[in-house]
Amino acid sequence: MGTLFLRNGSVFRNGRIRKEDILINDGIIVAFNDDARHRLSNEKEVKILDLDGLLVSHGFIDLHVHLREPGGESKETILTGTKAAARGGFTSVFAMPNTTPSFDSVEVIQDFFSRCAKDAAVKVHPIASLSMGRKGKQVVDYQALKELGINHFSDDGDPLSDEIIKEAMDLLKSTGGVLINHLEDKSITQGGMFADRIPAESEYLMLERDLKMVSETGCAYHAAHLSCIESVELIKKAKQKGLPVTAEVTPHHLVLTIDDIGFPKGNFQMKPPLRTKNDQVALINGLKTGVIDAIATDHAPHGEEKKKEFSSNSPFGITGLETAFPILYTKLVLSGKLTLVQLLESLTDKPAQIGRINGELKVGEPADLVVIDLKSERTVKEEDFLSKGKNSPFIGLTLTGWPLLTLVNGEVKYDEGVDTRIWSN
Numbered sequence: 357m358g359t360l361f362l363r364n365g366s367v368f369r370n371g372r373i374r375k376e377d378i379l380i381n382d383g384i385i386v387a388f389n390d391d392a393r394h395r396l397s398n399e400k401e402v403k404i405l406d407l408d409g410l411l412v413s414h415g416f417i418d419l420h421v422h423l424r425e426p427g428g429e430s431k432e433t434i435l436t437g438t439k440a441a442a443r444g445g446f447t448s449v450f451a452m453p454n455t456t457p458s459f460d461s462v463e464v465i466q467d468f469f470s471r472c473a474k475d476a477a478v479k480v481h482p483i484a485s486l487s488m489g490r491k492g493k494q495v496v497d498y499q500a501l502k503e504l505g506i507n508h509f510s511d512d513g514d515p516l517s518d519e520i521i522k523e524a525m526d527l528l529k530s531t532g533g534v535l536i537n538h539l540e541d542k543s544i545t546q547g548g549m550f551a552d553r554i555p556a557e558s559e560y561l562m563l564e565r566d567l568k569m570v571s572e573t574g575c576a577y578h579a580a581h582l583s584c585i586e587s588v589e590l591i592k593k594a595k596q597k598g599l600p601v602t603a604e605v606t607p608h609h610l611v612l613t614i615d616d617i618g619f620p621k622g623n624f625q626m627k628p629p630l631r632t633k634n635d636q637v638a639l640i641n642g643l644k645t646g647v648i649d650a651i652a653t654d655h656a657p658h659g660e661e662k663k664k665e666f667s668s669n670s671p672f673g674i675t676g677l678e679t680a681f682p683i684l685y686t687k688l689v690l691s692g693k694l695t696l697v698q699l700l701e702s703l704t705d706k707p708a709q710i711g712r713i714n715g716e717l718k719v720g721e722p723a724d725l726v727v728i729d730l731k732s733e734r735t736v737k738e739e740d741f742l743s744k745g746k747n748s749p750f751i752g753l754t755l756t757g758w759p760l761l762t763l764v765n766g767e768v769k770y771d772e773g774v775d776t777r778i779w780s781n
Contacts, residue, residue: 358382359399360766361392365407365727368700369414369717378412380723383766387719405774407727413700414717415447415478415724415762417707418677419604420580420652423449423480425471427456432657432744437677438477440655440743442770444677445726445759448479449655450711453490454512460485460496465504477769478762479724481711483508483536486524492517495524498531507712510536510580513627513672515562525575534576534710539563539587540627547668551614551629559628560586567594570601578710579603581654583628585638592647602710604652605639607680611687612636612749622662623749626654627672640693643702650707651699653680657745675745679736681728683750685757696730727761727774734758 360380367376367388378385379392387395396402418441424432441449451468453459459468459482472480484501488494490511498509509528515538516524528535539559548554563579567590570577579591582605594601608626613633617624624630642648656673681703688694708715717725735754738746762770 359402360723361396361402361404362412363404363406365410365412367412367717368697368704371697371701373411373697378717380766383723385717385719385721385723409729409731410760411728411730412717413726413728414704414715415726415764416445416681416703417711417713417715418446418449418653418655418680419578419650419707419711421449421451421655421677422454422657422673423451424657425455426467430744431659433475434471434480435475435477436742436744437655437657438475438480439770440675440677440741442477442762442764443742443759444680445728445762446478446677447724447726447762447764447769448481448711448713449677450481450483450508452483452512453485453510458485458490459483460488460490462497462500462504465501465506478764481508481713482506483510485509486511486516486535487520490514492520495520495527498527498533502531502533507532508534508536508578511538513538515540515542518565521566521569522573525569525573529573529575532576534578536578536580537562537566538580539566549625549629549668549670550617551631554627554629556584556586556631556635559584560590563587563590567599567601570594570599571597574600576600577602581606581609581628581652582639582642582648583609583631584635588638588642588647591642595647602649603642603647604650604707605643605648606654607651607676607684608674608749609639610636610643610651611683616749618749620663621666622658622670623674623747623751625662625670625672626656626674640688644694644698649702650710651680651684651702652707653677655743655745657743658747659744662747673747675741675743675748678741678743679748679750679755681759682734682755682757683753685730686755690756723763723766725763726759728757728759730757732756732758732760
């Protein structure tokens with residue numbers, strides 16, 4: 357793999373952005389700055405990459421991605437989804453278990469690992485099902501899956517039933533697992549497609565139930581894709597009580613509201629739905645103050661059915677990996693609603709802490725990093741997506757701040773022409 361020297365970049369690490377040099381040897385970060393330059397003099401064959409004017413960060417980490425494989429390969433595959441992730445600057449993604457079969461057994465998880473070893477462009481961490489077949493009736497073998505390295509469990513779009521929530525939390529507490537729940541009371545949202553039929557109550561009442569159970573059991577709990585003021589307040593109070601709770605928010609809930617819904621409507625249809633401006637402001641403030649820990653895309657690729665005449669059969673979700681950073685940088689950082697450091701933290705070390713993986717650039721860790729041109733402007737075009745899913749509400753927008761290079765274990769997984777800056781000594 358050899359030696360790579362990254363010079364003159366504006367590097368985000370240890371909560372700061374500053375000019376630094378990075379030396380990478382066989383895919384591992386071995387030194388910064390003076391130490392890197394000193395070691396460089398002893399290297400015979402080095403590729404030197406001048407990153408003057410560019411931002412370098414640990415690669416982004418997404419806690420909520422739908423790769424569709426196995427079972428949904430017509431909409432996405434491990435190969436296409438992780439290529440999209442690399443284009444978006446993500447080096448690790450957590451794959452949700454709404455697959456066929458779902459991630460509810462050792463055999464299915466082992467098969468998924470084999471598929472990823474063959475096709476994945478970035479690191480993929482499966483989130484196992486909470487219940488067999490995601491049917492909410494019988495818990496899976498948490499201990500057996502824990503022995504495979506699985507720490508996170510969710511039934512994804514199927515909220516955990518009252519029937520097994522206590523059992524699930526007790527068992528996950530004993531095994532050290534994390535419970536992730538889809539917050540939707542479906543008795544309230546029957547047939548709903550947007551916020552007028554999927555009210556905030558369907559989310560925060562279930563969150564209230566879950567947090568009471570967390571208080572009783574001590575189970576680690578992660579709240580997926582918050583969308584309303586009330587949920588932010590509930591998470592805030594839970595953290596003030598010292599409960600083991602974390603939360604995420606999506607880019608689309610941070611930058612869009614119900615008033616932004618346009619054509620085709622399917623590209624603006626997701627669960628939870630886009631809500632009011634007041635909800636959006638609460639989500640941004642929650643992220644700024646640390647009530648909400650991380651940003652996760654909830655990347656949900658679909659096909660042509662999202663473009664056809666809108667109907668009750670339109671599937672929920674939007675594609676999000678490839679536009680996450682530029683939409684957030686353009687709409688939140690350049691507008692002064694978030695600092696660049698706050699945005700980077702919410703995409704790197706904060707989700708890493710929840711995911712129990714590394715999210716910082718440091719000596720001895722794999723060179724999982726992204727290089728970004730904060731001045732680059734580009735219009736989002738459907739034909740540019742590497743994901744099979746083209747269902748994005750941001751198509752046609754001109755955004756600023758695009759990833760140019762993504763390395764995973766020091767290997768190039770996406771390159772937008774940065775290689776023209778490479779030369780060998």
